[in-house]
Amino acid sequence: MSYAIETFSLTKNYGNGRGCHDVTLRIPAGEAFGFLGPNGAGKSTIVKMLVGLTTPTDGKALLFGQPAGSVEARRRIGYLPELFRYPGWLSGEEALQFHAKLCGMKGTSVKSRIDHLLDEVGIGHRGRDRIKGYSKGMQQRLGLACALLSDPDIVFLDEPASALDPVGRHEVRELLQRLRKEGKTIFLNSHLLEDVEQLCDHVALLNNGRILADGRVSDVLRASSARWHFRVGGMTPDMLDYLREILIAPVHLLPWQEGETPAWGEHWLEVELEEDEQVGYFNRLLIEQGITLYETQKVKSSLDEWFLQAVSGLEHRGENR
Amino acid sequence: MIAVWMLTWKELIRKKVTLITLLLTVLFWIAFYFIASSAGRGAGDTDYALSSFYSLVDRFRGSAILLWVGFFFGSFATGFLAIFSSVAAVSGEAEHGVLQSVFARPIPRTRWYMGRWFGFVTFCLTYALILFVSIIAIVYQATGVHPDWTKMGQAILLFISPVLLLVTLTMLASCWLAPLGNGVAMVMLFGMGWLGTMLDRVIEAGMFASDEADKTSHTMEIVSGLIRLLIPTDALQQRMLSEMFMVKELGDEFSSRDTLGYFSIVNPPSNAFLYYTAVYFLIFFVAGLYAIRRKDF
Numbered sequence: 001m002s003y004a005i006e007t008f009s010l011t012k013n014y015g016n017g018r019g020c021h022d023v024t025l026r027i028p029a030g031e032a033f034g035f036l037g038p039n040g041a042g043k044s045t046i047v048k049m050l051v052g053l054t055t056p057t058d059g060k061a062l063l064f065g066q067p068a069g070s071v072e073a074r075r076r077i078g079y080l081p082e083l084f085r086y087p088g089w090l091s092g093e094e095a096l097q098f099h100a101k102l103c104g105m106k107g108t109s110v111k112s113r114i115d116h117l118l119d120e121v122g123i124g125h126r127g128r129d130r131i132k133g134y135s136k137g138m139q140q141r142l143g144l145a146c147a148l149l150s151d152p153d154i155v156f157l158d159e160p161a162s163a164l165d166p167v168g169r170h171e172v173r174e175l176l177q178r179l180r181k182e183g184k185t186i187f188l189n190s191h192l193l194e195d196v197e198q199l200c201d202h203v204a205l206l207n208n209g210r211i212l213a214d215g216r217v218s219d220v221l222r223a224s225s226a227r228w229h230f231r232v233g234g235m236t237p238d239m240l241d242y243l244r245e246i247l248i249a250p251v252h253l254l255p256w257q258e259g260e261t262p263a264w265g266e267h268w269l270e271v272e273l274e275e276d277e278q279v280g281y282f283n284r285l286l287i288e289q290g291i292t293l294y295e296t297q298k299v300k301s302s303l304d305e306w307f308l309q310a311v312s313g314l315e316h317r318g319e320n321r
Numbered sequence: 322m323i324a325v326w327m328l329t330w331k332e333l334i335r336k337k338v339t340l341i342t343l344l345l346t347v348l349f350w351i352a353f354y355f356i357a358s359s360a361g362r363g364a365g366d367t368d369y370a371l372s373s374f375y376s377l378v379d380r381f382r383g384s385a386i387l388l389w390v391g392f393f394f395g396s397f398a399t400g401f402l403a404i405f406s407s408v409a410a411v412s413g414e415a416e417h418g419v420l421q422s423v424f425a426r427p428i429p430r431t432r433w434y435m436g437r438w439f440g441f442v443t444f445c446l447t448y449a450l451i452l453f454v455s456i457i458a459i460v461y462q463a464t465g466v467h468p469d470w471t472k473m474g475q476a477i478l479l480f481i482s483p484v485l486l487l488v489t490l491t492m493l494a495s496c497w498l499a500p501l502g503n504g505v506a507m508v509m510l511f512g513m514g515w516l517g518t519m520l521d522r523v524i525e526a527g528m529f530a531s532d533e534a535d536k537t538s539h540t541m542e543i544v545s546g547l548i549r550l551l552i553p554t555d556a557l558q559q560r561m562l563s564e565m566f567m568v569k570e571l572g573d574e575f576s577s578r579d580t581l582g583y584f585s586i587v588n589p590p591s592n593a594f595l596y597y598t599a600v601y602f603l604i605f606f607v608a609g610l611y612a613i614r615r616k617d618f
Contacts, residue, residue, distance in 0.1 A: 080422075156425075
């Protein structure tokens with residue numbers, strides 16, 4: 001298997017406890033990789049080392065076998081930084097032309113490539129306007145166009161949709177899906193876990209500069225215990241204690257939503273079950289106790305929950321520290 | 322590198338640096354022309370001027386004063402233009418997040434740095450050249466006297482060389498200092514160069530008459546020398562004026578102290594100092610290339 005990105009004990013020590021330590025990753029070519037972590041975890045530091053903006057204190061990183069930061073490696077990447085701005089006195093089109101020159105792109109195809117990208121990210125003819133008149137969302141769209149300009153093999157996206165409205169987010173998600181289908185490797189650094197869940201094959205969770213967990217998205221979601229909701233009637237507090245005792249699993253009564261008018265003794269139960277087979281057993285227990293079972297639902301587990309579970313109880317250097 | 326160079330020019334034009342500089346320069350030209358015309362009127366009769374050796378010397382002195390005034394402004398204008406155009410070259414752009422996407426591109430950082438350097442330097446040199454020629458032309462128009470043409474090439478090189486130094490130093494400092502801090506530091510350093518020359522003038526004027534005068538002058542000489550070594554820009558200006566007014570060749574016939582008073586040309590630096598300046602420039606230019614390669618963004 002060929003790897004697009006490999007890091008070996010990658011470490012950046014800023015001398016103030018920040019940075020990252022001993023990060024080892026392997027991302028196969030053509031996969032979408034989601035990089036998660038609380039604020040200040042060190043995600044952007046790793047991205048910066050991979051794109052050559054920052055020199056590692058220790059360890060090394062390779063992009064398609066080339067040392068990260070080398071001109072050869074940078075030839076194959078596109079990068080959308082987290083905090084960036086293009087010069088306001090340039091037009092969007094001129095900014096892309098300048099970056100095309102930096103990439104060594106020449107000829108008439110450059111103009112058509114720029115026009116195509118401006119359309120694709122939703123800027124269109126406003127590409128001729130000065131950037132100083134762009135909204136934050138438009139600047140982010142331009143940044144995305146810039147990252148894709150050289151048709152790179154790896155695209156590093158650091159919070160690509162943070163300034164976008166829901167429509168913009170949807171468009172960016174679709175664009176990234178298309179890139180993934182084209183076989184591009186995507187390194188997505190984002191707090192929008194829903195986007196990561198829909199797009200990425202792999203995820204890694206970073207906390208305090210160290211990898212806390214990583215794996216395939218499907219495995220990560222499967223590994224976390226599934227939650228089930230049961231709408232029941234005729235429930236008493238004694239029965240709840242009995243169910244908890246016999247099931248040896250968390251069973252909770254869910255509060256009713258505002259505006260709902262439950263019948264007497266009717267409740268929603270939430271139960272965490274490790275195996276789907278346990279659902280049948282739980283149904284039988286309910287019926288044996290004379291409880292009426294109206295409805296059963298599996299609550300889809302999400303990366304949000306996995307993320308919260310993984311970092312709960314851990315110290316992390318957020319904005320307050 | 323050429324793309325970065327061209328972009329730098331575009332930036333200086335679009336940010337209205339060119340427009341403002343030209344507008345203020347036009348104001349200077351108008352004011353300077355009236356001053357020069359007024360000063361030249363007294364000795365405006367060319368036939369009279371050529372009729373006597375002393376009147377010729379007077380006219381030369383008159384034009385020397387005007388040129389000194391013109392180049393005094395010129396050194397200010399080019400110095401500040403060099404500093405403030407390049408003050409945000411690295412840290413300012415990094416703060417704004419412009420460099421992050423640029424340095425992820427497949428070009429060596431040193432080429433970007435050189436592109437920016439050439440952009441700022443060529444822009445400021447073009448301006449310095451226009452200013453130099455215009456000052457000479459206005460004084461010639463007003464007094465009918467021009468400096469020795471054979472000395473002109475050397476004088477131009479000396480006049481523009483502070484631009485190279487200041488852009489180089491400002492860009493190097495901008496690898497660490499934020500634009501505001503860098504601007505303050507560079508202006509103070511540039512001003513320190515004037516202080517060095519001012520100390521020399523005070524020594525030459527013999528302003529200290531106490532018993533300790535020799536000792537004080539000696540201390541001031543050392544301080545002035547160190548300042549010149551630290552920032553050679555004003556020393557280069559002194560050498561330029563010295564070449565232009567042929568201070569060495571004319572000897573006693575042209576005493577700059579008699580002509581220019583406290584603003585006389587003092588201690589024009591030697592050729593060895595010019596070599597020192599060349600080495601100084603090379604060291605700081607290479608240091609800038611090294612710093613940009615090592616810097617984390």
